[in-house]
Amino acid sequence: MRFEYAPAPESPSIVDIRSSYGLFVNGEFTDAKDGELFKTINPASEDVLAEVAAAGPSDVDSAVAAARDAYENRWRDLPGRERGKYLYRLARLIQERSRELAVLESIDNGKPIRESRDVDLPLVAAHFFYYAGWADKLRYAVPGREARPLGVAAQVIPWNFPLLMLAWKIAPALAAGNTVVLKPAETTPLTALHFAEICQQADLPPGVVNIVTGAGETGRLLVEHPGVDKVAFTGSTEVGRSIAQSVSGTRKRLTLELGGKAANIVFDDAPVDQAVEGIVNGIFFNQGHVCCAGSRLLVQESVADEVLDTLKRRMATLRVGDPLDKNTDVGAINSAAQLARIRELSEAGTAEGAQRWSAPCELPERGFWFVPTIFTGVSQAHRIAREEIFGPVLSVLTFRTPAEAVEKANNTPYGLSAGVWTEKGSRILAIADKLRAGVVWANTFNKFDPTAPFGGYKESGYGREGGRQGLEAYLA
């Protein structure tokens, strides 16, 4: 039986997108000193949404100076209880404005409204709520030592979960008594700038949160600024590596949450329908723009045909299209550049001999789209098995024994996440022990929670976000 879907669009009228946005420094919106601007577009339509200030060296100087002043005079010595109350305020304001922020996130990022409404925004509010409660309990977070803030934190975040990554960075930093200068991604600055308004509504002391928009160069200026004490970055391993190099020889503390190439391991006793839902959620959630995406399916040889048949049937029901339609499963690719990267790696997959299959579906004419795709016959040497594609593309490999599954799963310089599907409890625990990854999802995938530490092994970075461990990244 096939269901027909009528369009069910969420109205964009709930959000008032201004034609231009300044930087948020010392509690005020301000133009960039040299007046430079860049445009942010809706990736589903390629329409320009707004012009945004591009921060240059003197803007970054001002933001860092504002954060330093706020740290020394308005935030560091504020009782933890009072800092916590500001964070609770932010959490509540986010909840109150969550519909607006969800719509804005989908418009600027391209992700389905169902996801920004049901995943991103609830987690954003929950993160602030969780860390709010830590602000006056820091001495219980780091037993055996004094809990002291680090100072000014420079934070650079990616475009895949713009507001959620902001929450992961700002909430623990502020709870611990630091002040921040945050740079959102060039293609998704808008929700961070609306968050700046929320900081004003919360009467957050000026300079505690500063937001500087811009491209990679602004990020470089920020992390290399001598006035920052802590650098936190989420993004590619390549950029993370250069940041680690740039802080060498300084006293700056660094945490990095970088790329991944997660194995999602399906054993022959796994319930097929549940596993297939997990595979789909693992790689097609957020268009595959997820550092912990289950981008390598390792399926036990004896059930490979059955799992792949079911997976293809399920993929054929995925609805790709308008991010604001509440029925949409897979939205727009975030940018032309990312679409080009996904296409290039997919073409390499075909050229290297893997077999490509895509779900049959029609794509909108304007905007950036990539149809959910799987590659079978993939070897460990193929680029699509080694490199992070960061798109809705799954590489399928097979294995015979648990030892082979572990060997293949760990055969990557990354180590962010992994999945295991089996009905056998002892096998789950044994395999989870052997996987060199910071998050292991057993019989589930892509679950997140503010209380659960998240972060990688090996070249997926260091430090954790979320939980007590996430707070530690902002304490001396």
Added chain:
Amino acid sequence: MPDHTRLAIRKTYKLFIGGAFPRSESGRSYVVTSVNGDFLANAALASRKDVRDAVVAARKAFPGWAGATAYNRGQILYRIAELLEGRRDQFIAEVGGEAAAEVDAAIDRWVWYAGWADKLAQVYGNANPVAGPFFNLSAPEPTGVVGIVAPPDSALLGLVSVLAPVIVSGNTAVVLAAEERPLPAVTLAEVLATSDLPGGVVNLLTGRVAETAPWLAGHLDVNGLDLTGVTDPELAATLERDAAENLKRVTRPRVEPADWYAEPGIDRMVAYLETKTVWHPKGV
């Protein structure tokens, strides 16, 4: 009774790699003198090849040591303390200076860390009360192979203070001993070799830090780098930069001189731990 004074048997100070005591593959050695300038011994002058052999041995030992029970690792660290106690007089003679206090503190430090083996996951791991029907647990795991530049200011206590926190959690180590005072380190290796510590868990090289440390920092099969013993800030910065190539976890040299006698705290253990979070749905 023989009518002449017996001539003592001197010890050859060699490297410690994979549980064995080889000379440097380079065939080189360097003179180690006492504070007064008297000849003490020729120590092995480790080369790039020795560093690479040591990393291979450390990687090979990692799964077994990381997979050993915490109780077992604790027992072995305690055993190291026992054997060190038995050789207390030898170490006092070899360390020189105010040696008795340093040797005693080094022995006690092994005991302190031995006790941590099966408590670390309880203090540093936790259950997470996620907002959904999931079992959710975060536990620390060792980072992997860790390179250590041992502090030059404390040849035995300093060495133990940087080594024990790395291996107690299941990491394996390649240690560059204090350059000017390597002999207590080599003798400690003899203790390690006879204390049920599996071969390769600790590998110890003597020689020039400026020569060997860059090979360790740039090695892509090393996961962590403790630069505590690097005294030249420029060298430390270069090593940290090289370590970024594969995102090694790095401990920078201290700004202020260390008080090796103070209770260490958990920072040195935590520096080489990864937190793994495991999720599983709850349901009937």
